[in-house]
Amino acid sequence: MAAVGDSGGKSVDLAGARRYAADWAQAVHRLGFVPLSVAETEELLYAHTLRLAAVLLDTEAPAPAVEAVGRSLVDAHLTEPGVVEWSVRTLSDRFRTEVLADAAGRPGLDARIAAMQGALAAGFARALRERTFRQQEGIARAMWQARDDAEQALRDSEARFRAVFDGAAMGIGIAGVDGTIIDVNQAFADMLGYSVDELRQINVASLFHADDAAGLWELYQELIEGKHDAVRVEKRYYRKDGSAVWTDLAVSLIRHDDGRPRFTVAVVEDITERYELQQRLRFQALHDPLTGLPNRTLFFDTLSSLVELTDPPGSVSASSTWTGSRRSTTASGTPSVTGCS
């Protein structure tokens, strides 16, 4: 640059070079995206204008210096094809008259300008090609990286899920929307006396206790129709040996990205013991321990429910779910203590 300034003092029209650089900057801004302001672009192109002028007035081979200018256009992200077109064309039609002062008439300039045009285009093309390769490689690498990351995240979450699934004390079962069991954990299988593989062959419906089946299917349907996202009930299942197991059952729905139902996930706890204990306690509270006959509490409970007072004081919270089906079967429809009959 300093050298250009020296020689430019005599043979380069600095004001002309300014005007040329300003036009150049306007042109590149019109042509494509430029990350610099117009003033910054003009500053950069002014330096290039002086550089090109120095080469033109020099006697050395123009190639390396002019190729570098072409390259630096690409480095500055002035990569629109129109940029190289403008830069090459104006080198022969305006550059000499506008930028060169008293040197404009020097002999041999035409040939030199032609060589410079070639070098400018070559430098630009080479740099653009390299940049394209670099960016394509970069984005492809980023894509693989993103894919690896996503797979890793999936594996991690799968591993976390597996640990919870396998290690849970509660039974966990996953079924399709049609009820086909997709997977269950060991606790679930143990609770029902099947092997995991056996359960993977069957439909959840065949596990429902006959008395609860209709209500459960209804709940499943409501879940799948989106009426609830999750339900929690106390229901009975059949064990493989035909006996019943009381469970506290929480079912939730997993949807596809577009909202369609995909799986149901059931988390099941065996509450048979608790349930039976409740029944025993309840029976004891309402019956004479010696004779097993209903006691006064039961008498007044029944009486009070008949006169439609409140729920019996001895009613356990759990009863609200399991007595539900029974209530509806009582002819009167009034809450009753039939749960312990």
Place this chain on the structure above:
Amino acid sequence: MQKPDGLPAEIDLSRPSAARVYDYFLGGAHNFEIDRQLAEQIAAMTPNLPATMRAGREFLRRAMRTLLDDGIDQFLDIGSGIPTVGNVHEVAQAANPKARVVYVDIDPVAVAHSRELLADNALTGVIHADLRDPERILSEARALELLDFDRPLGILLAGVVHFVPDVDRPGDILATLRAAAAPGSYLVISHSTFEDQPQEMLDAQRLSARTATEITLRSRVEITGFFGDWTIVEPGVVHMELWRPDSPSETTADGPRFGAFGGVARNDQTVG
């Protein structure tokens, strides 16, 4: 499949990505055939759209200047895209080598690319998150310990809020972000609009629905609302190219060509 953070767990390469289409319009080669096809389709329908995208990036640069001139030295750039040219950290660190920038994008490829590019830049960080989950963005940004939320910062939302449909309550999202920023902070938004736009422009913008998300065009009033009670600086929420142009020649004589508004606001509240 969704990851626990709600981000898609699979990389779907059969779909164009907004970030890569945008890169193509900026003259980058960080894109694939599928992205270029969509970009060309958009460009064929309206020659204005590529120019709009460039204008968006230029608006961002000029807005950055304003923030930098007011001493802002930390930036949260949400929907930052693929680092192509004129990136926020380049602009910021050219003005202040100590400037800190945290980039956030939903596009996993853009995020991976940003991470690779910025691996050696200790003052920058990259977060893979969804603008629709601003709490998560804020907590991850805090965890990076790059930004000091007790000091003024610049929140940049350039060309991204229109990816958030009304059902996702963009107003609430913006309120959450604003609430996290100290007095003296700035908010920069550029946002596509249907106002003053010819029909073909609107059709083309709808085409962008082919990328992962659809665009919601909004009115100037709606966009202004995103700044809440912050003080909108001159010249207000205007067509992007009219926002503090570098030189008169940069604006077009034939009125607003570009289908997006830009605006900058400052948090002038006093603490407490």
